[in-house]
Amino acid sequence: MMTPKTLFEKIWERHVVVEPPQSPAVLYIDLHLIHEVTSPQAFSALREKGLRVRRPERTFATVDHGVPTIPSPDGRPEGRLAFADEMSRRQIRQLEENCREFGIQLMGLDSPYQGIVHVVGPELGLTQPGLTIVCGDSHTSTHGAFGALAFGIGTSEVEHVLATQCLLQRRPKTCLVNMEGYPGKGVTAKDMILALIAQIGTGGGTGHVLEYAGPAVRALSMEERMTLCNMSIEAGARAGMVAPDDVTFEYLAGRPFAPQGAAWEKALADWRTLPSDEEAVYDKVVTLDVSRLEPMITYGTNPGMGMPITGRIPDPDAITDxxxxxxxxxxxxxxGLRPGEPLLGHPVDVVFIGSCTNGRLTDLRQAASLIKGRKVAPNVRVLVVPGSQQVKRAAEAEGLDRIFKEAGAEWREPGCSMCIAMNGDALAPGQYAVSTSNRNFEGRQGRGGRTFLASPLTAAATAINGVITDPRTLL
Amino acid sequence: MEAFKCLTSRVVVLPVDNIDTDQIIPARFLKTTDKHGLGASLFADWRYLADGQPDPAFVLNRPESQGAQILLTGDNFGCGSSREHAAWALLGWGFRAVISTSFADIFRNNALKNGLLPVIVSPEVHQDLMRLFLQDPAQTLTIDLETQTLRWLDREVQFPIDPFSKDCLLRGVDELGYLLSLEPEIAAFESRYLTR
Structure with missing residues (x-):
């Protein structure tokens, strides 16, 4: 009888090129995604060493981190660049040049597919079950939602993949995250992952690949599964994964880079063998009862500092460590918060709806469902940034843009925007924001800016009232 | 990459847990296409006041920190973003080693690929080191990679490192040369894997 294996083990084993004793494994990479910020030094190194890109057809590029999201003044896609600073403009131009020189397909500013790299990969069907996927960005864990092994890498590793299509990797440990029960009304995938990180901490997943399982995970759509896997890195995990199932296959069918015809049937048969075997053993198991969850919100400066939205800020004096x-x-x-204080009713200056965590159509629909027919509070700036050109077009086709604009929110062009605040979309010092992004680190959304992480529903409810609001009161 | 063999240096103490790479180097400094010159942006938001002047209270700005090559810091150092700029900025300032009780995975990988040594010690040793070097910034610490030991005063402790990374650091070679030398194995793998 075959040893039962986890999803991770099955994918890992089919990608090991060699694993000499005393050395890390050499892992073959199926799909490499790049963007303008973490790739330029890798291309410079290739040039210096006289190396070529070994498999240019396995690398795809887009521009996201530094691109302005202010709509082009003259209607040309490139017109947005007028709002970029000189350094960002140069970085974007450099990526265009690198892709031209090395023969890499770029979804650039003029592409109908431009967007945040972790939104673009899945919606083009590049992200598929069983693949190894890397990108010079920690939120590459997003792609694990398809039952792929996907993780973030540094720029030296970007260079390694470009030159050899391989990476040296130490085998991570496995952790099963069992999500029991079903979440109540107003509780989303974002709340589930924030609750998990609050439970295990920002280092709780270090050295591990998390596999999310349980009825609550099975019931999630692909976009919600992506939200879940996206923030695996915020628990320190190497990657996050969900076993592929019919939800996965339905999402992928017919996408531009998904297999077609006979190749689709063959792929499907293979993908169905990927889920973890029943008797498979994990190095660690964590359980979270999601039926008891409320909408979550963070109060501190790392994603582990989160609590139920009706909670009170913990007291440092009660902590012994x-x-x-x-x-x-x-x-x-x-x-600027006090122990014991509730966050409900706390005023905010900005609401940001977007990012690779919550910038997809489902997220925008959820936010719009609350905002429809209402106005955003006059004291609040509300930024809605679709994750990609495809998301933007789909949202506009449903009239979501009009709902946001009529309520007084800004409807922007796709990019990372205020999640990383490199492109001019930033908080001013001292400002408070409820943000659907993934990091509340000091200064993350602008120097001195103060971030409360929450779901699109909570963000929308807060936008309407101008103070932190439990979305269940508006549903 | 510069080889790492044995280093004796004063120690900069930054006793904060979970220092993320956005603190090590804020995103606005990632617009460069170069890996050099990032030392000036290391810990920028903690190091400089709003008017751009160095904050004299921050440890990197104190006279005794100048020239130190070892950073002693809190648990889960380097969490968050995968930006290799964090390792480049630490090296750019002059650090060659970081000591903590644990490191975030991607940061640790990035550090090793650039000749910056992440040293993991037990919480007890960490506490002893913190106490000593906070009290006496003139004291020095020796990190000997060959024997995997830390030495200070009359103390000596071992630290772990995997043999492959250790060899790369001692010889000052990056991993790419090794990967390129495996071209026949990679090609053989591809012919199996891509035609399955």
Whole structure:
């Protein structure tokens, strides 16, 4: 009898090129995604060493981190660049040049598919079950939603993949995340992952690949599964995965890069063998009862500092570990919050709806469902940034853009925008934001800016009231 | 990549857990296409006041920190973004080693590929080191990679590192040369895998 294997083990084993004793495994990479910010030094190194890109057809590029999201003043796609600073413009031009020189397909500013790299890969059907997928971006874990092994890498590793289509990897451990029960009304995939990170901490997944399982995960759409896997890195995990099933296959069918015809049938038969075997053993198991969850919100300066939205901010004096106490004190000082205080009713200056975590059609629909027929509070700036050109077109076809604009929100062009605040979309010092993005680190959304992470529903409810609001009160 | 063999240096102490790469180097400094010159942006938002002047209270700006090559810091160092700029900025400032109780996976990989040594110690040793070097910034610490030991005063402790990374660091070679040398194996794998 064959040893039962996990989803991770099945994918890992079919990609090991060699694994000499005393050395890390050489892992073959099926799909490599690149963007303008973490790739230029890798291409410079290739040039210096006289190397070529070994498999240019396995690398795809887009521009997202530094692109302005202000609509082009003259209607030309390139017109957005007028709002970029000189360095960002140069970085975008450099990527265009690198792709031309090395023969890599680029979904650039003028492409109908431009967008955030982790939104673009799945919607083009590039992301498929069983693949190894890497990108110079930590949120590459998103693609694990399809039952792929996907993880973020540094720029040296981008160079390695370009030159050899391989990476040196130490085999990670496995962790099963069992999500039991079903979430109640107003509780989304974002709340599930924020609750998990609050439970296991920002280092709780270090060295591990998380596999999300259980009825609550099976019931999620692909876009919701992507939200879940996206934030695996915020628990320190190497990757996050969901076993592929009919939801996965339905999403993929007919996408431009998905297999077609006989190749589709063959792929399907293979993908059905990928889910973890029943008796498979994990190095660790974590359980979360999602039926008890409320919408979640963060109060601190890392994604692990989260609580139910009706909760009160924890008291550092109640924490015995000195390092944890100091961390909470530092976070509350930065956030300008007091122990014991509720967050409900706390005023905000900005609401940001977008990012690779929550910038897909489902997210925009959820936000629009609350905003429809209402106005955003006059004291709040609301930025809605679709994750890609395809998301933007689909949203506009449904009239979501009009709902947002009529309510007083800004409807923007696709990009990472205020999630990383490199492109001019940023908080001013001291401003508070409810953000559907993934990181509430100090200064992440602009120097001195203060971020509350939450779901698109919570963000929309807060936009309407101008203060942090439990979305269940508006549903 | 510069080889790492044995280093004796003063120690900069930054006693904060979960320092993310956005603190190590904020995103606005990632617009460069170069890996050099990032030392000036290391810990920028903690190091400089709003008017751009160095904050004299921040540890990197104190006279005794100048020239130090070892950073002693809190648990889960380097979490968050995969930006290799974090390793480049630490090296650019002059650090060659970071000591903590744990490191985030991607940061650790990036550090090793650039000749920046991540040293993992037990919480007890970490506490002893913190106490000593906070009290006496003039004291030095020796990191000997060959024997995998830390030495200070009359103490000596071992630290773990995988043999492959250790060999690369000692010889000052990056991993790409090794991967390129495996071209026949990669080609053989592809002919099996891509035609399955």
């Amino acid at each position: 000195p390092a944890q106490r100091a961390a909470l004190e530092k976070a509350l000082a930065y956030m």
